[in-house]
Amino acid sequence: MRTAASVRVLAPAVVVGLVLTGCSNSNGSRTTMTVTQTFTSGAAANQSGGVTVGGAGQSGPGASGQPQQSGSGAAGSGQSAGSGQPAGSGQASGSAKPSGSAAASSAPVSSAASSKAPTSSAKPSSSAPSATAGPVKKVNPLTVDCAAILNQNDIKKATGVTIPSSVAAVRFGAEGNSTGSNRCLYGGGEGKQKFSVRITKYKNEKAAADQVKVNVATEKTAGAQTSTSTVQGRQAQVMLRDGGLINVQYGDWVLAIASQKGVVKGDQAKALTALADVALSRVLKNAS
DSSP, X not given: OOOOOOOOOOOSOEEEEEEEEEEEOXXXXXXXXXXXXXXXXXXXXXXXXXXXXXXXXXXXXXTTSSOOOOOXXXXXXXXXXXXXXXXXXXXXXXXXXXXXXXXXOOOOOOHHHHHHSOOOOOOOOOOOOOOOOOOOOOOOGGGSOHHHHOOHHHHHHHHXXXXXXXXXXXXXXXXXXXXXXXXXXXXXXXXXXXXXXXXXXXXXXXXXXXXXXXXXXXXXXXXXXXXEEEETTEEEEEEEESEEEEEEEETTEEEEEEEOTTTOOSOHHHHHHHHHHHHHHHHHHHOO
8 A cells, every 4th residue: 555755724633642663664673653643524725726545655764874665565654755654655755856768878989989980960869858946945844734735625636536534644753864754644544545645854855865766766676667747846756556656855855645556547647746736835835
């Protein structure tokens, strides 16, 4: 099951706090964490713009401080990029991945040989246009409530899927290169959610970018179809396997959105991109 690991309208809510022990992240280590779940009914997010747990899991930093592999098949595995659950692949937990294939390197050619070699008339292949993003706005995405990021109406518009209005929130502390992360479940509690969002904040931009690269590589190795899209002018990584997953890096944090297997019937990449576009704009608007 895919998980993701960041407007603010909450109806009367019930908050339940408990301590979970023995939760495993994707690298096999076990941690103890405090979980806070907030369930709201009919919460309407700030309508600031139009606008994810499917088969992809989210990955996050491991206890060693190195990027943690994402596990797209397991619910609760961590993005973001993509992490209890990565914010990138299911989260969680994601940085932008260069679009197109990497250019092959070539060995240097001697001047003598090059002087005799005929000039090639072949035209270079055109590359996909790169995403154009504005300057990074310094905010703390972990201050934004799940109900302020997405709601059932946003999900309906972006994916065509109707889900229950319930929203559950799970918060994680610092781990490895991560300074903390929030996971939001939409349409049901743990294991029953239809979409999930994971926002993971890292010590620096490089750590965030590295985690997204790990998420993409792990998902691709597991058989995912990978591609890129543009979210708020920033390149996003899309991974489709047992459900869908998208990672978007924004400075030193990663927004990951995942959809459960079989939930989105149409174009998953398009739906996740639309959802991420709204989620990112809401986080930037409401973060302190």
